[in-house]
Amino acid sequence: MIPKVSLPKARKMITLEVRRRESLTPGFASLTLAGPALQDLVVAGGDQTVRLFFPREGQTALRMPTASNEAWMAQVLLMPKSVRPYVRNMTIRRARPAEDEVDIEFALHGDSPMSSWVRRVRPGDRAGIFDMGTTYRPPEQAQWQLLVGDETALPAVLAILDQAPPSLTAEVYLEVATRADVRDVVSPPGVRIHWFSRDDAADDRPGAVVLAAVRRAAMPPGRVYAWVAGESRLATSVRRHLVDDRGVPKPDISFAGYWRHGWSAPG
């Protein structure tokens, strides 16, 4: 049985500053967060996730919770809204512990709290992180891997592929908003990446195009480990398809609803 989440034994609230911002493609920007407090982050690799704390518009300072356990959430909710930060889940795309730096990649959409902050943030502004562990946990017996995600899962998939062993065999299904968000990816020779965009999609609800592609795909034989993330209906529908139509045992699937269409993340 694969444990759903692997959490670090010790973790701390970490306050950093924004060192750089880079525009990657029309739909993606990267922020480099840095500072000596990063020494407190245990870099786990894979799809390591953090809670990212950032100020609301108009706030001049970042107020961080102090509890280094799940009590942080109550602390945040008890703060008056005038000082309460926003909190969103993000993936560590790259960590450079020797330089006290991590990169986070943001799928920008509209004027949401996260997208607006990424557009207005300046070098020197503060942001905080709290380690939430990893869910990518392939069993040794898996003969190949299936990785499926929408744009919010792209940073995690790219991080997984960056660190993949040269022997990895994988089918990777990725959906992004537009063709212009498709990137060149360096990966082991046994990895096939299938890109999809919503440019001409009849159903432009995020996740629908890649879900249809996975449903009709010819898959390799042998035991698979599947990792699926993105809009909540994408994650649950791919899992249901793998279990019901392809006979994949549930424990061989890691799946996560990263966001829910029409619903704002709490915090």
Ligand SMILES: Cc1cc2nc3c(=O)[nH]c(=O)nc-3n(C[C@H](O)[C@H](O)[C@H](O)COP(=O)(O)OP(=O)(O)OC[C@H]3O[C@@H](n4cnc5c(N)ncnc54)[C@H](O)[C@@H]3O)c2cc1C
């Ligand atoms: C474990 C985990 C790791 C994640 N890693 C990343 C990451 O590395 N990079 C990343 O960009 N996202 C990542 N996400 C997803 C991200 O946390 C959500 O998309 C989050 O809701 C974004 O916050 P927001 O302020 O933009 O929008 P919210 O305030 O949460 O939502 C506002 C509105 O926008 C909609 N919405 C939210 N996200 C999107 C989207 N991507 N496209 C279109 N509409 C959307 C909501 O349904 C809502 O209607 C991750 C989520 C999880 C759970």
